[in-house]
Amino acid sequence: MSAPSRVAHLTSAHPRYDTRIYLKQCRSLAAAGYETYLIVADGEGDEVREGVRIRDAGAAGGRGDRVFGATRRVLRRALELNADVYHFHDPELLPIGLALKRRRKRVIYDAHEDVPRDILSKVYISPVVRRPIAAMADRFERFASQRFDAVVAATPIIRDKFRGFGAVAVDVNNFALLGELDIAAMANEKAAEVCYVGGIASVRGIKEIVAAVGFCRSEVRLNLAGTFDEVGLKADVEKLSGWDRVSELGYLSRPQVRDVLHRSVAGLVTLHPTQAYMDALPIKMFEYMSASIPVIASNFPLWREIVETKGCGLCVDPLNPEAIAAAIDKLMANPDLAREMGARGNEAIRQRYNWEAEERKLLSLYGQILAKSAS
Numbered sequence: 394m395s396a397p398s399r400v401a402h403l404t405s406a407h408p409r410y411d412t413r414i415y416l417k418q419c420r421s422l423a424a425a426g427y428e429t430y431l432i433v434a435d436g437e438g439d440e441v442r443e444g445v446r447i448r449d450a451g452a453a454g455g456r457g458d459r460v461f462g463a464t465r466r467v468l469r470r471a472l473e474l475n476a477d478v479y480h481f482h483d484p485e486l487l488p489i490g491l492a493l494k495r496r497r498k499r500v501i502y503d504a505h506e507d508v509p510r511d512i513l514s515k516v517y518i519s520p521v522v523r524r525p526i527a528a529m530a531d532r533f534e535r536f537a538s539q540r541f542d543a544v545v546a547a548t549p550i551i552r553d554k555f556r557g558f559g560a561v562a563v564d565v566n567n568f569a570l571l572g573e574l575d576i577a578a579m580a581n582e583k584a585a586e587v588c589y590v591g592g593i594a595s596v597r598g599i600k601e602i603v604a605a606v607g608f609c610r611s612e613v614r615l616n617l618a619g620t621f622d623e624v625g626l627k628a629d630v631e632k633l634s635g636w637d638r639v640s641e642l643g644y645l646s647r648p649q650v651r652d653v654l655h656r657s658v659a660g661l662v663t664l665h666p667t668q669a670y671m672d673a674l675p676i677k678m679f680e681y682m683s684a685s686i687p688v689i690a691s692n693f694p695l696w697r698e699i700v701e702t703k704g705c706g707l708c709v710d711p712l713n714p715e716a717i718a719a720a721i722d723k724l725m726a727n728p729d730l731a732r733e734m735g736a737r738g739n740e741a742i743r744q745r746y747n748w749e750a751e752e753r754k755l756l757s758l759y760g761q762i763l764a765k766s767a768s
Contacts, residue, residue, distance in 0.1 A: 396428075397426050397427055397428045398427055398428065398477040398478065398759075398763055399427070399428040399430070399474065399475070399476045399477050399478075400422055400427045400428070400429055400430065400476055400477060400478045400479075400480065400759070401429075401430040401431075401432060401471055401474050401476040401478070401479050401480070402414055402418065402419055402429075402430070402431045402432070402480045402481070402482065403432045403479060403480070403481040403482065403483075403486055403489065404431075404432070404433055404434070404435045404467075404481070404482045404483055404486075405433075405450070405453065405464050405465050405467050405483055405485060405486060406434075406435070406482075406483045406485070406739075407433070407482060407483070408435065409431065409433040409435055409437065409447055409449075410647075411482075411483065412567075412597070412676060413482075413503075413547070413567055413676070414431065414482055414503075415445065415507065416573075416647070417567075417570065417748050417751075417752070418442050418565075418569065418755060419431050419445045420444070420445060420504075421755060421756065422755070422756075423443065423444030423445050423761070424444065425756055425758070428446075429444065429445050429446065430445070430446045430447075430448060430474055430476065431445050431446070431447045431448070432447075432448045432449075432450055432467050432470045433447060433448070433449055433450065433475075434449070434450045434451060434452060434453050434463040434466065434467060435449060435452055436449065436451055436452025436692045437449060437452075438528045439586045448470050448474075450463060450466035450467045450589070451463070452464050452468070452469045458735065464485055464486055464488070464489055467486065467489060468489045468492060469491075471489070471493065472496075476498070477496075477499065477763060478498050478499045478501065478542075478759060478762060478763065479493050479498055479499065479501070480501040480503060480545070481500070481501070481502060481503065482503045482505065484508045484530070484534070486722055487502070487533060487537045489691070490502055490537060490541060491537055491540065491756045493743045494540055494541065494583070497544075497637075499542045499762055499763075500541045500542055500635070501541060501542060501543045501544070501758075502537070502538060502541050502543075502544045502545070503544075503545045503547075504544055504545070504546045504547060504555065505552050505673065506547065506551070506667070506669055506673065507550075507551055507554065507669050508530050508531075509527040509528070509530045509531040509534070510527070510533055510667065510668045510669035511667075511669045512526055512527040512530055512670075513527050513668070513669075513717055514596050514665075514667040514669060514670075517601075517623065517624075517648050520729050528746055531581040534558075535558045538555050538558050538560040539558060539559050539560050540591055541561075541709075541756055542561065542761055542762050543560075543561045543562065543563065543762060544560045544561065544562040544563075545562075545563060545564075545711075545755070545758065546562055546563070546564045546565070547564070547565070547566065547567055547673075547674065548564060548566060548672060548673060548674050549564045549566075549673040551672075551695075552564040561632065563754055563758050564754070565751045565754050565755050565758075566674055566677070566746075566751050567674060567676040567679065568674075568676075568679050568742070568746040568747050568748050568750070568751055569676075569680050569682065569683035569742050569746060569747055570680040570746060570747070570748045571683075571742070571743065571748065571749060572681075573647065573651070573667060573683070573763050574650070574651050574654055574680055574683045574684040575683060575684065575685065575739065581630065582655065582656075583656065583657070583728070584614075584656045584657070584658075585611065585612055585613050585614065585658070585725065586613065586614045586615070586616050586640075586656050586657045586658060587606075587613060587614075587615055587616070587657050587658055587659045587660070587661060587721055587724075588615070588616040588617075588618065588653050588654065588656075588657040588659075588661065589602055589615065589616070589617055589618065589619070589660070589661045589662075589677075590618040590619060590645075590650055590653065590654075590660065590677050590680070591618075591619050591662075591675075591676075591677045592619055592620065592622050593617070593619045593620060593622060593626070593627075594621075594622040594623055594626070595623060595626060595665075596664065596665045596667060596670075597664050597665070598661075598663040598664055598691075598711050599621075599626070599630055600605055600629070600630060600633065600667055601663060601711060601712060601713070601714045601717060602615065602636050602661055602663060602717065603615065603630050603633045603635040603636055603639060604634070604714035605635065605714040605715070605717035605718040605721065606635035606638045606639065606718070606721070607633060607634035607635025607636075607638065607714075607718075608635070608714055608715050608717075608718035609638075609718045609721050609722055609725075610718075610722050611721065611722050611725040611726065613636060613638065613658075613721055613722075613725055614638050614639070614640055615635070615639045615640065615661075616640050616642060616653045616656065616657055617639050617640065617641050617642060618642045618643070618644075618645045618649075618650060618653055618696075619643075619644065619645075620643065620644050651684070652719075654680070654681065654684035654686060655685055657682070658687075658691050658725060658728070659681075659686055659687045659688070659691070659706070659720075659721065660677065660678075660680075660681030660684070660686050660687075660688055660730060660732050661689050661717070662675055662677050662678045662681070662689070662690045662691065663689065663690065663691050663709065663711035663717055664686060664691050664711060665691075665711055665712065666691065666693065666711065666712070666762060670693070671693045671694075671695065672695065678696070678699075678700075679742060679746050681706075681738065682703075682705055682735075682738030682739060682741060682742050682746065683736075683738075683739060684739075684740045685732075685735035685736060685738065685739040686731070686735045686738070687705060687706040687707065687724055687730075687731050687734035687735050687738065688700055688705055688706030688707075688715065688734075689706060689707050689708075689709060689720045689721065689724075690707070690709070691708065691709070691710075691711040692708040692709055692710055692711070693696050693708075696708060699741075699746075703704070703737055703738065703741040704733075704734060704737045705734050705735070705737045705738030705741060706734055707720040707723065707724070708739065
């Protein structure tokens with residue numbers, strides 16, 4: 394019997410237990426019988442976990458080292474493996490992907506977001522150079538993607554962008570893992586709390602969320618789970634009137650996230666209306682739904698189609714703290730409505746927005762790539 398195919402996922406920026414990379418893709422590939430490696434750059438050492446062989450390329454010493462030093466170290470560790478398929482997850486690894494292709498390797502680029510549009514929303518990049526940098530990123534991504542064996546896109550819109558470039562592209566969406574956060578049986582055990590789970594940034598609406606809690610008439614607290622992404626942002630947010638109602642929890646493990654969702658009446662995902670976010674399918678929205686709590690979401694057309702059609706939450710203007718506060722107060726004052734919305738969200742996850750359906754796409758793509766190379 395032939396040995397299983399060896400596959401390697403590469404990241405220089407994401408944590409080793411990243412939801413999309415490790416919890417979903419790597420674990421699914423390992424369970425399907427692939428010899429699965431994950432190369433990270435966090436300085437926490439090598440380990441084997443749930444069938445995934447994690448290899449550490451060493452922690453990056455800041456943004457500059459992440460882009461240049463860490464990427465070279467990731468490439469060195471990747472070449473040591475001589476994998477059958479390399480699957481990388483960061484735009485700064487695009488040159489690494491091309492280097493692997495020059496060595497006649499099979500390479501997949503995982504596009505988590507629309508990079509040029511995402512650059513336009515980066516507050517730490519000077520407005521003077523954002524558009525030129527975004528334009529260069531677009532040209533390079535277009536050039537590189539045509540040379541890879543496939544692009545895995547986090548949304549259908551990103552998939553269609555790469556198909557327009559002439560690349561082979563498939564969408565593997567960030568839908569929820571069935572059962573991981575399902576707390577329907579405990580839905581009545583709620584505190585006077587709402588939550589935000591994820592990276593904390595201005596463009597992700599943190600200032601409006603904290604201000605909204607300050608406007609709430611109900612005695613509600615905000616469970617804030619995640620880390621601040623911008624220098625000086627936390628100090629600015631702490632000055633807002635709603636900060637005294639915030640329980641700052643920091644980075645949480647998956648079981649800890651589940652506990653926070655268990656306590657919360659609703660989950661907030663009020664990202665700003667940048668083009669990148671308006672076309673995104675944020676994992677936190679589906680995780681709230683999976684946990685049977687209603688979603689308070691930005692009123693983007695794509696998100697409204699999910700939230701309002703499924704009746705699993707409320708959509709608001711993400712730039713209006715008073716509108717966010719009104720949505721929180723409505724759910725706090727109507728626990729039966731909140732439970733009904735939560736139950737409908739959970740059912741939508743079970744019927745449509747779950748990882749099992751996306752896993753089949755991923756495994757099918759790997760099978761096609763390896764079969765093509767063997768023929």
